[in-house]
Amino acid sequence: MTDTQVAILGGGLAGLNAARLLHRAGVEFQLFEARDRLGGRILTVDATGGPADDGFDLGPSWFWPLMQPAIGKLVEELGLPVFAQSSDGDVVFERMSREPAQRYPGLRQEPQSMRLAGGSGALIRAMAGTVPKERLCLGSRVTSLSLHDDRVQLTIRRLDGGEHRVNADQVVAALPPRILAETMALSPGLPPETSALWRETPTWMAPHAKFFALYDRPFWRDAGYSGTAQSMVGPMPEIHDATTASGEAALFGFLGVSAAERRRLGEAALAEACVAQLVRIFGAEAAAPHATLYKDWAADPYTAAASDLNASGHPEFAASWVEGPWADWLLLAGSETSPSEAGYLAGAVEASAKAVAEVKRRLRTEETLR
Numbered sequence: 522m523t524d525t526q527v528a529i530l531g532g533g534l535a536g537l538n539a540a541r542l543l544h545r546a547g548v549e550f551q552l553f554e555a556r557d558r559l560g561g562r563i564l565t566v567d568a569t570g571g572p573a574d575d576g577f578d579l580g581p582s583w584f585w586p587l588m589q590p591a592i593g594k595l596v597e598e599l600g601l602p603v604f605a606q607s608s609d610g611d612v613v614f615e616r617m618s619r620e621p622a623q624r625y626p627g628l629r630q631e632p633q634s635m636r637l638a639g640g641s642g643a644l645i646r647a648m649a650g651t652v653p654k655e656r657l658c659l660g661s662r663v664t665s666l667s668l669h670d671d672r673v674q675l676t677i678r679r680l681d682g683g684e685h686r687v688n689a690d691q692v693v694a695a696l697p698p699r700i701l702a703e704t705m706a707l708s709p710g711l712p713p714e715t716s717a718l719w720r721e722t723p724t725w726m727a728p729h730a731k732f733f734a735l736y737d738r739p740f741w742r743d744a745g746y747s748g749t750a751q752s753m754v755g756p757m758p759e760i761h762d763a764t765t766a767s768g769e770a771a772l773f774g775f776l777g778v779s780a781a782e783r784r785r786l787g788e789a790a791l792a793e794a795c796v797a798q799l800v801r802i803f804g805a806e807a808a809a810p811h812a813t814l815y816k817d818w819a820a821d822p823y824t825a826a827a828s829d830l831n832a833s834g835h836p837e838f839a840a841s842w843v844e845g846p847w848a849d850w851l852l853l854a855g856s857e858t859s860p861s862e863a864g865y866l867a868g869a870v871e872a873s874a875k876a877v878a879e880v881k882r883r884l885r886t887e888e889t890l891r
Contacts, residue, residue, distance in 0.1 A: 525551040528689035528881055529662050529677055529742035533561020535854050535869035538595070538884045542877040544652045548884065551683035552652075553677055555662035555823050559649055560822055563866075565642030568769075568812040574646070575639045577733050577766050578817035580726060581866050582641055582763070583634040589867035591874070598749040599647040602638040606639045607739075608760040610747035612653035613632070613802050614815050622802050627747045638766035641866070644872070650668035650820050664704040666692060666851070688797060691880050695873055696856040697724040698842065703826040707831055712845040720828065722836045725864030730776040730817040731785055732795045739770040748772055750802050756794045758841050772799060780819035780830040784866050787858070788815050849883070852876040 527543055529536050532554030543550045558572065562580040567573035583606060586593025596603060608630050615622045629730045639642045649657065660680035667674045676686045679851075694701055699720035739762065741748050746760025757774030765772045774795065776783060782790060793812050799807035836857040842852050854876035859868030 523551075523685075525549050526689065526884065527551075528553065528663075528673070528687060529693045529694060529695055530701075531561060531695035531824070531855065532657065533558070533695060533855075534563060534644065534648070534866060535715065535856055535873040536561070536693075537580045537645065538834055538870055538873040539693050539695055539854055541648055541651045541875050542658065542874060543880070545615075546877075546881055547883065551656055551658060551685075551689075553612070553658045553675070554665050555658045555660070557680065559657065559659070560642060560645040561570070562818070563641045563645050564816065567641030568784075568814075570814055573642070575765060575769075576642070577735070577765065577771055577773070577814060578636075578641045579731055579733075579814065580818075582636055582642065582864050583633050584636075585634055587632040589862055589865065591862070591870045592865075592867040594869055596637065596644065601643055602766070603635045603646055604766045606636055607742075607764060608747050608749060609705065610742060610745050612747055614751040615750070615752035615802065615843075618754045622750070623754075623884045624638045624746075625750065628852070630689055636766070638677075640661040640765070642771065663705060663806075665708065666847075667708040668846065668850065691883060693854050693873070693876050693880060694851060695869075695876075696697065697824075697826075697855050697857050698722040699724050699826045699829060700725075700770070700823070701853075703735055703828075707847065709846045711843075711847065715842075715844045715847075718839055718842065722839075724825065724829050725836070725857060726818045727825035728780055730778075730780075730815065731773055731793075732757065732776060732792065732818065733771050733773045733814035734796060734799055734807065735760060735812040735814070736770040736772075736810055739764050740806040741772070746803060748803075750774075752777075752798065752802075754801075756791065757798055757800070760799070766770040772803070774798075776817075780817070781818055783819040785821070788817075791815065837861070852879055855857075879880075 527550040529552040564579040567576045609659040665676040680797035702719035750760040759779035760774040841852040854873040856868035859872040
């Protein structure tokens with residue numbers, strides 16, 4: 522049995538930001554991440570699908586610093602280079618399968634969406650570098666929380682199947698509420714209203730899949746295309762230029778096929794259909810990508826719960842995420858719980874900062890009462 526002041530559940534952007542802020546404040550913590558990697562829904566890979574310091578974002582890739590000052594300030598504080606999402610050139614709209622795609626002059630993005638050089642994974646690497654490595658416990662899934670003698674006891678299952686327990690004064694759950702509701706046992710239990718709120722909150726990205734086609738050069742730019750397309754034909758309703766800051770050329774799109782249908786069709790058939798769509802829109806050169814990438818977040822058990830597969834949209838604001846016996850011990854800090862940027866990278870930063878501020882207040886109050 523080990524002890525810590527604060528246990529953080531989840532090693533995505535929200536969890537790492539909580540860790541960074543607690544470490545800066547001199548508060549002892551341990552972070553537990555079920556995956557064998559940090560980042561959560563932030564996943565940057567190379568052409569083989571392996572982790573990369575400069576690659577393609579299978580999860581979120583854009584942020585808007587003028588609209589989202591919290592993430593803009595964090596990126597600036599960490600000294601991370603950024604670049605604008607490529608949008609120069611014409612856009613394409615596919616209305617029906619029996620007519621050719623229509624080409625229109627593009628419009629300047631306002632506000633401009635930005636990307637991180639090296640991919641969104643650069644943010645995770647920088648955040649992880651701000652805290653002691655020994656405080657980050659990978660392959661450690663928290664399966665239950667129990668209240669004992671004014672402390673929280675966590676049961677943690679490792680990837681090798683072993684279990685151990687940790688006691689904490691406070692718990693910051695930097696996970697989607699729905700994942701918490703469906704994968705973690707709490708004793709005592711939650712009030713029905715709180716349990717229902719968690720289960721009814723959609724997890725951003727959970728129903729979605731992304732496809733990438735990688736090329737030797739961004740040939741669409743030479744032809745005056747921006748790489749942006751919208752389609753009512755599919756299988757991708759939305760397509761964008763995914764070329765990296767270092768010039769690795771790629772197009773990506775979100776799949777407009779349901780999770781159940783994606784599972785039935787399989788990755789190979791979906792990839793073939795996606796490449797065929799790129800050929801329809803951007804011409805014959807799109808037929809020969811040197812590699813393709815596919816990520817179905819609905820098939821990721823640490824992202825999608827069963828109830829996520831047919832849901833979409835941004836989570837809605839809740840005045841309080843934890844009521845009942847856990848109100849003084851547990852704080853939710855995942856992006857879905859942000860009051861203003863739910864589901865976005867900025868939401869993870871805002872929600873985790875808010876949770877840490879409350880944790881620090883509680884710990885000060887506890888010290889005063891001793």
